[in-house]
Amino acid sequence: MKTSVTTSCMLILMLLITSACNNNKKEEYFSGEVVYLYTYESSILNTDSLAKERPLKGIFRYDLDNYQSQFLGKDTFTYYYSGSLNKALSQTGSSQHYECEDYGMATDSVISWKIYPADEQVLGQNCDILELQKKTSFVQYYVSSEEKTAPATYQKHKAYNWDVYGEKANGGLILKMEHRFKIFTMKGIATDLKKQDAKFRAIEIDEKKMIELCNSQRQDDDKK
Numbered sequence: 001m002k003t004s005v006t007t008s009c010m011l012i013l014m015l016l017i018t019s020a021c022n023n024n025k026k027e028e029y030f031s032g033e034v035v036y037l038y039t040y041e042s043s044i045l046n047t048d049s050l051a052k053e054r055p056l057k058g059i060f061r062y063d064l065d066n067y068q069s070q071f072l073g074k075d076t077f078t079y080y081y082s083g084s085l086n087k088a089l090s091q092t093g094s095s096q097h098y099e100c101e102d103y104g105m106a107t108d109s110v111i112s113w114k115i116y117p118a119d120e121q122v123l124g125q126n127c128d129i130l131e132l133q134k135k136t137s138f139v140q141y142y143v144s145s146e147e148k149t150a151p152a153t154y155q156k157h158k159a160y161n162w163d164v165y166g167e168k169a170n171g172g173l174i175l176k177m178e179h180r181f182k183i184f185t186m187k188g189i190a191t192d193l194k195k196q197d198a199k200f201r202a203i204e205i206d207e208k209k210m211i212e213l214c215n216s217q218r219q220d221d222d223k224k
Contacts, residue, residue: 029150030173031200034060035192042184050184058188062173063202064150080203080210083152087214088159089205100214103159109135110164118142122175123193130169134161138180141165143172147193 036058040050055071065083070076081088081103089098111133118127127142154166165174175190203210 027148029064029171030147030195031063031198031202032061032196033192033194034062034173034175034190036060036177036188037191038186038188040184040186044183047184054186061202061204062149062153063196063200064198065152066202066207067149067153068203080205081153081157082203082207082210083150083156085207085210085214086156087210089210089213098213100210100217101159103157103162106158107160108137110161111135113164113168115168123190125175127175128169128172130165130172132161132164132168136181140178141169141174142176143169144175145172147173149173 038055038058040047040054042050051073053074055073055077057072059070059072061068067081068079069081070078076093078091079088080091086102086104088101088103090101091098113130113132115128115130118129121127122142122144125144125146128145130141130143132139132141148171149166151166151171154162154171157163157166173193175193177186177188179186179188
């Protein structure tokens with residue numbers, strides 16, 4: 001009888017220890033770079049002209065706190081987002097002129113959403129499809145169920161409803177997308193994904209410089 005009780009107690013103890021270890025295990029988040037190619041469709045606009053004016057390629061870089069997005073086409077637009085500041089700098093081309101934007105302010109609203117399993121893989125990864133019906137457009141994201149972006153890159157990010165995407169998709173890395181506007185549709189698909197280690201730095205600008213530029217712009221705005 002004592003042996004049976006002792007064995008049961010040992011089993012319970014082992015289960016508790018295993019459970020504690022699993023709970024304390026940190027989830028691994030994606031750090032690295034994703035490359036996208038974009039195409040356009042429209043029943044109203046000339047798609048060749050549309051493609052000449054809009055981005056044809058996108059490069060997104062993520063670490064555990066920040067992200068950088070770059071859109072290449074006729075012009076190049078780069079956005080440097082700091083999760084700790086919840087602000088982003090935007091840059092056109094190689095210009096040294098930056099605009100600072102507070103991403104804690106919503107720029108659109110989500111009317112409805114749904115998420116369901118996708119019937120295809122993208123870059124060999126299983127995906128879920130997240131659909132967002134916004135006030136001004138409709139978005140469909142194929143989000144990875146394997147690679148997750150860190151919460152700091154989206155939790156406070158209300159601009160462009162990035163916080164809603166992150167919450168509903170649990171940070172799933174976007175591997176394919178369709179963005180339907182009133183007169184045209186933009187489609188994108190990931191063509192290359194490079195994972196990096198924890199030392200990887202997503203934004204190619206010093207965060208101290210970001211603070212200085214944002215503070216300087218705020219002071220200029222206050223004077224107006």
